[in-house]
Amino acid sequence: MEKISRTKIVDVLSRSDFGTSVNVKGWVRTRRGSKQVNFVALNDGSTINNLQIVIDLAKFDEEMLKLITTGSCLSVNGTLVESVGQGQQAEIHATGIEVLGTADHQTYPLQKKGHSIEFLREIAHLRPRTNTFGAVFRIRHHMAMAIHRFFHERGFFYFHTPIITGSDCEGAGQMFQVTTMNLYDLKKDKNGSIVYEDDFFGKQTSLTVSGQLEGELAAMALGAIYTFGPTFRAENSNTPRHLAEFWMIEPEVAFNEIEENMDLAEDFIKYCVQWALDNCMDDIRFLNNMFDKELIARLEGVLKHNFVRLPYTEGIEILEKAVADGYKFEFPIFWGADLASEHERYLVEEHFKRPVILTDYPKEIKAFYMKQNEDGKTVRAMDVLFPKIGEIIGGSQREEDYEKLRTRTAEMDIPEKDIWWYLDTRRFGTAPHSGFGLGFERLLLFVTGMANIRDVIPFPRTPNNVEF
Ligand code: 4AD
Ligand code: MG
Numbered sequence: 001m002e003k004i005s006r007t008k009i010v011d012v013l014s015r016s017d018f019g020t021s022v023n024v025k026g027w028v029r030t031r032r033g034s035k036q037v038n039f040v041a042l043n044d045g046s047t048i049n050n051l052q053i054v055i056d057l058a059k060f061d062e063e064m065l066k067l068i069t070t071g072s073c074l075s076v077n078g079t080l081v082e083s084v085g086q087g088q089q090a091e092i093h094a095t096g097i098e099v100l101g102t103a104d105h106q107t108y109p110l111q112k113k114g115h116s117i118e119f120l121r122e123i124a125h126l127r128p129r130t131n132t133f134g135a136v137f138r139i140r141h142h143m144a145m146a147i148h149r150f151f152h153e154r155g156f157f158y159f160h161t162p163i164i165t166g167s168d169c170e171g172a173g174q175m176f177q178v179t180t181m182n183l184y185d186l187k188k189d190k191n192g193s194i195v196y197e198d199d200f201f202g203k204q205t206s207l208t209v210s211g212q213l214e215g216e217l218a219a220m221a222l223g224a225i226y227t228f229g230p231t232f233r234a235e236n237s238n239t240p241r242h243l244a245e246f247w248m249i250e251p252e253v254a255f256n257e258i259e260e261n262m263d264l265a266e267d268f269i270k271y272c273v274q275w276a277l278d279n280c281m282d283d284i285r286f287l288n289n290m291f292d293k294e295l296i297a298r299l300e301g302v303l304k305h306n307f308v309r310l311p312y313t314e315g316i317e318i319l320e321k322a323v324a325d326g327y328k329f330e331f332p333i334f335w336g337a338d339l340a341s342e343h344e345r346y347l348v349e350e351h352f353k354r355p356v357i358l359t360d361y362p363k364e365i366k367a368f369y370m371k372q373n374e375d376g377k378t379v380r381a382m383d384v385l386f387p388k389i390g391e392i393i394g395g396s397q398r399e400e401d402y403e404k405l406r407t408r409t410a411e412m413d414i415p416e417k418d419i420w421w422y423l424d425t426r427r428f429g430t431a432p433h434s435g436f437g438l439g440f441e442r443l444l445l446f447v448t449g450m451a452n453i454r455d456v457i458p459f460p461r462t463p464n465n466v467e468f
Helices: 062-066 117-122 131-153 212-222 258-279 281-290 295-304 312-324 341-352 402-411 416-427 440-448
Strands: 021-033 037-043 051-056 073-082 090-101 205-207 224-232 245-254 308-311 356-362 378-386 390-397 433-439
Touching: 021 051, 021 090, 037 073, 051 073, 117 131, 131 224, 131 258, 131 281, 131 440, 205 224, 212 224, 212 245, 212 416, 212 433, 245 258, 245 440, 258 281, 258 295, 258 356, 258 378, 258 390, 258 433, 258 440, 281 295, 281 440, 295 440, 308 312, 312 341, 312 356, 312 378, 341 356, 341 378, 341 390, 390 440, 402 416, 433 440
Parallel strands: 051 090, 308 356
Antiparallel strands: 021 037, 021 073, 037 051, 073 090, 224 245, 245 433, 356 378, 378 390, 390 433
16 A cells, blocks of 8 residues: 555544545444445544545455454545535545454444443443543543643643652541552561551651642742642542542642632633633533533533632531521531532532632641631631532642641641651741642543543542553
């Protein structure tokens, strides 16, 4: 076959220099036609749209043609022709075909008819080849680009925080341990405690739940930073919104107080949603039509309104009133309770009908580092609550007072030997500062309209599930 340099299908589809010879490569989605002419829908991942390859059967070897089945991979030379079919403007009339890889139709799991999303999860190694997951993972890429652009444009520095850590940022004890010790033969002291001196790092270490503590160190030098990396939580919650391994974006800004932190969070999410509408419309339109007819309206809706800003205490009053009026929640609600996603969604979807930033939570249900309010009961926390998702962002103004922070760590049994370096920022040139963490997959749930967080990350890690 004549050697022609490859053109991506996304580019071919928008070309109009009909009559030109081109080469495309991709995977067969469908093949149909008559005894004389066949039509192959070819996809190379560059766009959700397939390219139609028209094959005049008489011109090709019969044995080769048999290998063109759903899932097989082809290199096709052909002439670019204006398409008479609806939808796209160009198709290819094949002059040469090479089968790069066959896909036995008896065993290839992705046949033409639609498969359930649950089945596709079991074949996560092949699901990127479906329209749905192609769309989701292209959007995932675009959202990552949007995030870096947003912060770069605003003068934030991308700061890399460690994945292996000796401290528990959130203090929730949901960490995966990292060790090279022989688990069948652990050395213990006379109290039965494991001796970590001989372990790789000479102390107990884990995978990080958040890059925040190190991010704060950087903010106190570079002014404004953000992290964007994997985080790990060993919480045994099998919900459509929790992963054991997920990606988090954590900006941290010196001199910002909670109001500016809220402004940043709102601008940030709106920028990402606008970016999706501007850059991913083919994929979003597909997801809107396939799964969630209100997706586009919901994305546009978020851009239209200011987010509601509401103290936790007022949020509880609204929820208690809902209960008094007969609304049924699964979990009890009272001042001091941590909100369940049903409560968060009630505020957003039923009561305000727009995103809500809830602030000033009871200190007992929040992390040690949050700035304490004058009332002695609440801290300057802010959670951004979203339709369909519940909490999408968690953040706060940080306690900058050395004594107050030290007292709080002691109250919460956080060993000073693990975070002396963090406390040092409050000893040397402390300053007000604030930040937050956005769960990348929660953002993707919102932008794609997918219902389960396992379907917006290529290879989900959840309890009892680490295949691929
Ligand atoms: O609210 P979280 O626990 O906050 C922190 O980790 C802070 N250190 C952030 C900061 O202030 N720099 O987590 C932040 C966000 C949540 O709002 C949620 O979107 C996401 O991370 N998240 C998860 N996403 C998927 N699976 C899980 N198990 C998640 N846990 C938290
Ligand atoms: Mg949180």
